Amino acid sequence: MTGSGFAPVERAPLSLLVSRQLREAIVSGDLALGTPLPTEKELTEQFAVSRTTIREALRILQAEGLLSGGDTVSTKRPTVSSEHTVSSAARALESVLRLGEVPLPDLIDLRLLLEGAALEDAAAHPDPEALADAREALAVMSVPGIDVDAFHAADVSFHIALVGAAGNRAHHLVLGVLRDALAGHLLAALSEMEHPEPVLARLIDEHTAILAAVEDGDGASARDLVCAHVRGFYAAHAGTMPS
C-alpha cells in the first residue's frame, strides 16, 4: 500500500503521556476507585519526570473527572473517583452543543425526541417515588404569586423527575445538558413577559395533563402532550427569543 512503510515519529508532551498511563490505570480498574493517588513527589520518581509535568497531567485527569479535587485548594491528595465523570461528560457535551452552532429548533427537536421516549418508558414502568417528586414539583409551581425564577426551577425539577423515572442514565445525562442549554432561552422569555400569570397557568395545566397520562400508563399520550407543551411554548414566544 505505502511506498516507504515509514510513519512520522510520534512526539507527545510528557504531561500527555503521563496522563494517558494514569487514565488507563484508572478506567481499567487497576487503580481502584476511592484510593488516593501517590503523592506528587512519588509520581515524579515513578514516571521520572518533574513535578511540573506531573501536575499538568493531574490537571488533565481532573478536568476529565477521573480524579477528585482540583476545585478547591487542599493539601489532600486527589483520589480516583467516578463521581465527577458524569458531570464532566455533561460539560463536554455542553461545549459541543454551544460551539457547534446548533439552531434552537434543532435543540428543541432533540429534547422532544428524548423526553418523549423517556416519558413512554416512565409510563410503561412507573416509579412511584419519581412520580411523587413530579407531583411535588407541580405543587410548587401552583403556589399563587410564584416568581418566574422559582417557577422555572420547579419546572426543571418536574421534567427531571419524570425523566429520572425512565431510568436510562444516558437519556438523563443528555437531557440534563439540553435543559441547561435551553434554560437560558426559557427564562429570558418568561422574564420578559409583562403578565406571565396566564402563561404559567397554562403551563401548569399542561404539566398536570402530562403527569396524569404517565400515571395512567398512557405513554403515547404523554409523549404527544409534552411535544405540544414544549413546541407550543416556543412557537408562541419565538419572537422574544434570541438567535
Added chain:
Amino acid sequence: MTGSGFAPVERAPLSLLVSRQLREAIVSGDLALGTPLPTEKELTEQFAVSRTTIREALRILQAEGLLSGGDTVSTKRPTVSSEHTVSSAARALESVLRLGEVPLPDLIDLRLLLEGAALEDAAAHPDPEALADAREALAVMSVPGIDVDAFHAADVSFHIALVGAAGNRAHHLVLGVLRDALAGHLLAALSEMEHPEPVLARLIDEHTAILAAVEDGDGASARDLVCAHVRGFYAAHAGTMPS
C-alpha cells in the same frame, strides 16, 4: 434551615480561576474560533499569575477540547477550537461507560433512538449526495479480505452519511459523540473474533437493507432495521465485551 448560616470559605486554585475565565470567553464567543491564544507570557501579564499556573489552566482547557494542540509537541500557540470538543466529549463518555456510571445498554438505546429518528428524517427528505456517500462506504466494506479496522472506519462513514442527511445539527453532534464513545467496544469485539468474516458479511447485508429502505423512503423500516442491526450485534457479542 441551617442553624449557623455560616458557609465554608470558598478557595479555588488559581489555575481553576484562570481556566474558568478563559472557558467563559471561549464558549461565549468572546474569543473567536480559530484565533490563537495570546502567548503564555502575555497571559501571565494579563492574569497576573505565573507561567506555571497559566500552563495548568491551558492543560485543563485542552482536556476539554476547547483549545487545539496539546497532543503533540509544538511551539505553536494553541488556538480556540471546536474541532476537538466532540472527541473530548466522547472520551469523557467512554470513561463514564467504563467506570459503570452509565450502563452500555443505556448508551445503545440512546444511540438507536437518535439514529432511528435520523433515518426516518433521511427517508422522508432524501439527500442524493448523502446516499451516494453511504453507497460508497458500503462498497468499501464489501471489499474482500478487508481488515476489521478498515471495515469499522467504513461502517462509521456509512452511519455518518445517513445521519448527516437528516440535517439536525444537535442529532448529528450527539450521535457523533455516542459513536466515538462506543467505537472502542465495537472494535474490541470485532478484533477478538477469530473468524470475523461471516459476521462482517451479515453486517454488510444489514447495511444494504437499511440503505435500501431509506432510498425507498420507508423510514419506519429503516428504523426497525437499524435497531435490529445494532441490537443484534451487541446481543450476539455481549460476552466478548468488557463490563
Added chain:
DNA sequence: AGCCTATTCTTGTCAGACAAACAGTCAAGG
C-alpha cells in the same frame, strides 16, 4: 528576486524555593 544564516520567540521541561494548610504529637492548664 531568491537563498542562506543569525537572531529571536515560544513552548516543553526541569530544579529549587517558599507559603499555606493539614495531621499528628505532646505538653500545659482547667
Added chain:
DNA sequence: CCTTGACTGTTTGTCTGACAAGAATAGGCT
C-alpha cells in the same frame, strides 16, 4: 479527662529562573 496551644513534618499551590529544541523572522549575500 478534656481542651488548648505550640511544634513538626508532609503535601499541595505557586513562583522564579533556567535551558533546549523547534519555528518564525530579519538581514545579508548572490
